[in-house]
Amino acid sequence: MSSSFQAPKGTYDILPAEAATVLAVREALAAPLRRAGYGYIETPVFEDINLFSRGVGESTDIVSKEMFTLTTLGGDNLALRPEGTASVLRATLEANLHRVGNLPVKLWYSGSQYRYEKPQKGRYRQFWQVGAEAIGAEDPALDAELIILAFDAYRSLGLRDFRILLNSLGDKQCRPVYRAALQEFLRGLDLDADTVRRAEINPLRVLDDKRPEVQKQLVGAPMLVDYLCEDCKAYHEQVRAVLTDAGVAFEDDTKLVRGLDYYTRTTFEFVHDGLGSQSAVGGGGRYDGLSEMIGGPALPSVGWALGVDRTVLALEVEGIELPGAAASDVFAVPLGEQARTVLFRTVTELRRAGVSADIVFGGKGLKAAMKAADRSGARYALVAGDRDLADDLVQLKDLTTGDQTPVALDALVTTLKEKLS
Numbered sequence: 001m002s003s004s005f006q007a008p009k010g011t012y013d014i015l016p017a018e019a020a021t022v023l024a025v026r027e028a029l030a031a032p033l034r035r036a037g038y039g040y041i042e043t044p045v046f047e048d049i050n051l052f053s054r055g056v057g058e059s060t061d062i063v064s065k066e067m068f069t070l071t072t073l074g075g076d077n078l079a080l081r082p083e084g085t086a087s088v089l090r091a092t093l094e095a096n097l098h099r100v101g102n103l104p105v106k107l108w109y110s111g112s113q114y115r116y117e118k119p120q121k122g123r124y125r126q127f128w129q130v131g132a133e134a135i136g137a138e139d140p141a142l143d144a145e146l147i148i149l150a151f152d153a154y155r156s157l158g159l160r161d162f163r164i165l166l167n168s169l170g171d172k173q174c175r176p177v178y179r180a181a182l183q184e185f186l187r188g189l190d191l192d193a194d195t196v197r198r199a200e201i202n203p204l205r206v207l208d209d210k211r212p213e214v215q216k217q218l219v220g221a222p223m224l225v226d227y228l229c230e231d232c233k234a235y236h237e238q239v240r241a242v243l244t245d246a247g248v249a250f251e252d253d254t255k256l257v258r259g260l261d262y263y264t265r266t267t268f269e270f271v272h273d274g275l276g277s278q279s280a281v282g283g284g285g286r287y288d289g290l291s292e293m294i295g296g297p298a299l300p301s302v303g304w305a306l307g308v309d310r311t312v313l314a315l316e317v318e319g320i321e322l323p324g325a326a327a328s329d330v331f332a333v334p335l336g337e338q339a340r341t342v343l344f345r346t347v348t349e350l351r352r353a354g355v356s357a358d359i360v361f362g363g364k365g366l367k368a369a370m371k372a373a374d375r376s377g378a379r380y381a382l383v384a385g386d387r388d389l390a391d392d393l394v395q396l397k398d399l400t401t402g403d404q405t406p407v408a409l410d411a412l413v414t415t416l417k418e419k420l421s
């Protein structure tokens with residue numbers, strides 16, 4: 001019988017059967033970052049709500065509709081983090097990391113994020129991201145580096161059916177001109193009140209609207225690519241050149257805007273073609289103005305976040321199985337109380353020597369205990385009764401072949417380590 005409780009809507013438990021894959025994905029997404037000089041950072045799961053409304057943007061769905069907010073008993077207004085960039089930048093500024101070391105400050109994180117979204121496959125209210133931020137440098141090679149690292153991470157997992165969409169959103173010179181032109185165009189359309197409001201606050205976000213009735217009207221909208229200033233064009237060309245040089249294929253997607261307000265210049269998304277409507281597995285871009293938006297100095301920066309949950313789904317779709325959780329190598333079955341004391345000690349000794357070992361619990365009889373050993377998936381069962389122990393022996397049973405050999409207790413660790421190597 002199950003309990004009266006269930007995991008809250010839009011959340012799920014990561015159970016041991018899937019956990020090995022989840023952990024392997026987190027590790028694979030992070031490994032290229034470690035090799036590229038990114039340092040690990042952890043920030044709190046909740047922050048001052050204003051960090052997100054100012055940083056991520058009031059007009060974004062993430063802030064206007066999807067934040068999990070709470071007021072503490074002390075009256076502080078907090079929000080569960082909906083994304084990592086604002087927090088990482090806040091932590092960098094607070095600890096003055098941008099002053100004490102080389103720029104860019106390169107950081108990576110791994111953790112859960114929270115958005116009050118309508119749950120569906122691939123879209124949850126609690127999900128996991130591995131993210132990277134390179135703070136305090138404006139250099140096309142840095143934007144490209146991050147894209148290459150994400151590309152290498154997905155490839156290392158064996159994924160093939162993903163594409164990289166690339167765009168430039170311009171900078172504070174050219175974006176406002178484009179913004180005004182787009183706004184002018186949008187004012188002439190037949191849009192619902194919400195979208196009209198969005199067109200006034202952040203018109204670029206309207207381009208991101210997936211609804212067919214909106215998309216239909218957007219045909220003929222002015223495109224940012226036609227408004228990019230010379231600096232932005234040159235910058236973007238360099239990003240593209242570095243990617244090409246690294247053998248990373250990408251598609252230019254002049255409509256790619258992404259859901260956060262802080263992006264400037266380079267923006268990109270990794271999409272997986274087997275995932276249906278929730279096809280974005282990761283994305284990011286440059287956010288040159290964010291530091292100032294949250295009260296810091298000018299610190300041009302670039303980063304990405306890759307979704308762990310959707311990467312796991314993408315692996316399933318491509319039929320890729322990562323090596324599963326290793327079962328214990330050894331499973332001990334003591335026959336009698338005295339044997340139990342000795343084998344428990346032996347199991348502890350094996351574990352300390354680096355051999356994974358387990359022992360039957362709960363006072364099972366021999367038959368049930370041997371069944372538990374079989375079920376555990378261990379290579380060897382370690383069986384001992386009082387008579388064996390009187391001779392300082394244990395029986396080592398190979399659970400694949402059924403062969404059983406006596407081994408001297410004091411030679412057990414060495415024997416097992418040899419057999420398992």
Ligand code: AMP
Nearest residue numbers: 122123124127280281282283305307310
């Ligand atoms: P974003 O922070 O919106 O750019 O998202 C970056 C990545 O996080 C996406 O490409 C997804 O893989 C993942 N992601 C975002 N929102 C969700 C969600 N609600 N559920 C699962 N994964 C998500």
